Amino acid sequence: MRTIHELTTAFAKGDASPVAVAEEYLARIGALDAKVGAYLTVTRDEALAAARAAEARYRARAPLGPLDGAPIALKDVFCTRGVRTTSGSRILDTYVPPYDATIVARLKAAGAVILGKTNMDEFAMGSSTEHSAFQLTRNPWDLARVPGGSSGGSAAAVAGGLAAGSFGTDTGGSVRQPAAFCGVVGMKPTYGRISRYGLIAFASSLDHVAPLTLDIVDTALLLGATAGHDPLDATSVDAPVPDYVAALTGSVKGLRVGVPDEYFGEGLDPEIDRAVRVAIDRLRDLGASVERVSLPTTEYGVATYYIVAPAEASSNLARYDGVKYGLRVPGKDLIDMVSRTRAAGFGAEVKRRVMLGTYALSTGYYDAYYGQAQRVRTLVRRDFEKAFERVDVLATPTTPSVAFKHGEKADPLAMYMNDVYTIPASMTGLPAISVPCGFNAAGLPIGLQLIGRTLDEATLLRAAHAYEQATPWHAKRPSLG
Amino acid sequence: MADGKYETVIGLEVHAQLATRSKMFCGCPTGFGAPPNSQTCPICQGMPGVLPVVNRTAVEYAVRTALAFGLRVNPACRFARKHYYYPDMPKNYQISQYEEPLAEEGALDVEGPDGLRRIGIQRLHLEEDVGKLVHEGDFGTAQSSLVDYNRSGMPLMETVSRPDLRSPEDAAAYLRAFRAVLVALGVCDGNMEEGSLRCDANVSLRPRGATELGVKVEIKNLNSFRNVQRALEFEVKRQSAALDKGERIVQETRLYDADRGATRSMRSKEYAHDYRYFPEPDLVPLKLDRAWIEQQRAAIPELPRARRERFVVQYGLPPSDASLLAQSRALADYCDRAVRVYAQNPKGIVNWITSEVLREVDAADEVAVTNFQIPPENLAGLVKLIDDGTISGKIAKDVFARMLTSGEDAATIVKREGLTQMADPGALGSLVDQAIAGNPKAVADFKAGKTAAAKALVGQVMKASGGKANPAMVDRLVQEKLSRS
């Protein structure tokens, strides 16, 4: 299993061929994805055409850059021109977008070979990919377990060697949590760092485009190729994009690491607690200073998130009405048609959140729910700002538990609590990364989360890279046969 | 009409389509009358994944309008989503402004029968338009419907007046004055037929002398000045009849049916919504820099009221003529251009505009006025020819008619057709002599003290000259010769 930088370095040297590599991945998907269920759509012809073009560029000694020819998978939440894009929902089963998302356009411009579209919880609502309208995705480390979610297909594809890298979306932890569950790297950059144009919206103020990779260098490469201002996204940040690979100095000397008390309390799996504390010790050994900090508003995170996200979702999903595209179930009149279409097209979790959100925005409740949630969000942000006066990064567990079994968390609330450590960075828009930091006794991966300052992805990547290079975890891969 | 018993209270919400080249949140063109769905893109069709981007020109136009009405432009404003399900609205929410509008608190001075009245304007905000639905029959029972999204996402500026209007005529006058300002600013073409200007009215009645407002009824779908006035007249009659019978007015939304000349209640299904407003998370708050706002203020051209005043002072026009011209940017521009070429007689030019030009074109039709066959410079030339005695007023009307068809200037026509008036005392003198010789009765009447008899002789001479004689000179010669004979 090779990383993106290993592959493209080999392409440049002539030691490997983009077409042969693409064929290898497609063959592997053909042979193994029936087990994993990572892909909803495999774009074989497009991938081979892109690989041939990349190969021609390498032959002409004019590759487009360090992603040229890299075989990548995209969460089925990104609009791809001419390629079915479902957002994991029955209501978009047959939807073929007429345009490419900005992230897709930028990846194509960088020469990436898109292998296909990966499975996800419907409209990115979930933490296990079990809410996909189409199929289960299995964790490559233990096929009886979930890969996490909502970007479960992307994480499983990367962990299982069915793609060299992938892009997912992280709204409350939807990239970091599956990265932790599948033993890969997942990074949610600062809100607005990567354009959301063409990302099928779940919760607009929380949705982040986020890469999943085998190592930190690959994260730096994918981030560097896709970050930056987009005139099509008014919330995208107009700030220069540094050379993230150059930022990977290998050193954390003098780095101040904060350890928030509130992330090591009740509900945290003791094996994860131990692994994360060992990881923090490792950072100290490498020259970082470590101190305890407090983020007192942490306990309000999940409740606040489950007001804001459903409220925005109820609005964003209003457009699926059977009138213009996607599923239409005929009815006796227009209102009946819309009702029947939405009843048949949306799954239970989506309906639950649309109802929650509709309620939260209703006249008379708006201020008590959405208004109040936004005020709490400001307080959470202040907590972090205060902590970042003293430290450069925060180190926490990514998840309170390791990958659970399919069907294990039938209670929605139990599922929601799985995002307790990832939600605060989502609500504040701060960059955060999950890196593998070991395995439990059963051999399931554990993730260390590092949270950084706004737009300071470079420091985050530098710390994660130094840790990765000093530990063996990223080199361990599941065996799928 | 409200008789003495009730006072009518009206407030108007005006939606003006801004004359930008592209839509409010995407790059689609805004032309009128294109084939259905030919001016659309994923954004204004509400496709999955799209995001809005604010059209800066629309903001500029809205700020200029706000400043023209003396509204306070907020340093920061926000867009909000307004939700309801209707197939003409592709996202099932409209991006509008709610709690934090672009501008608040201003006024428009409206000329009414009792002079100038200041009508308060509560707020001004930006929003996107919806598409157009074509269904066979009623909303509920239609067998099929088609949607045209060309209009979806067009930039709209909504302006809400205070309930300061006191009659349907008042309301129509407000709308006319409002339109004149928008057209003068160049932010809206003011074309009500094409829907560039649309109006909803809130109307209530209260016993004369009462200070509390009565129950208000909203009337939608007022798409011409005539409809605004007629719908309001109908509604005032309906409400006063109901009040007379001791009935209570129901707070509701009514639709004006222009064919029947009546308003009808909309079924609650058509409008009863909880709009679930919340700040549009896809757009950041719009921050407007002070200096930039001042730049916009500097870009405001002369507005109708100022223009009217200038016409009175500079051109010596009666206020009624000045108002008529200032209501139409095109007409006022026409007048200014004509006067620029011939500054000696603005009143004469305006007389020709208000009588002859407006007989040919509708004053409210800006485009027709702008494209009028006789350019203002040529009208000025015509008036100059009258003033310097080259042609008579009577001949001038013929020349005007020829200018209309040929597009030539007055001097060219006069020269070719030999229409220059006779001002040669010798030639005219012999015509006068002939008239005196041929009308002994008129001469006798004049001698007997009937001075009016001289007029008959002047008429004879004019006729004999084919209208070309200089009337003043003829008059002088007749007087001279009669008193000498």
Ligand SMILES: [Zn+2]
């Ligand atoms: Zn468009």
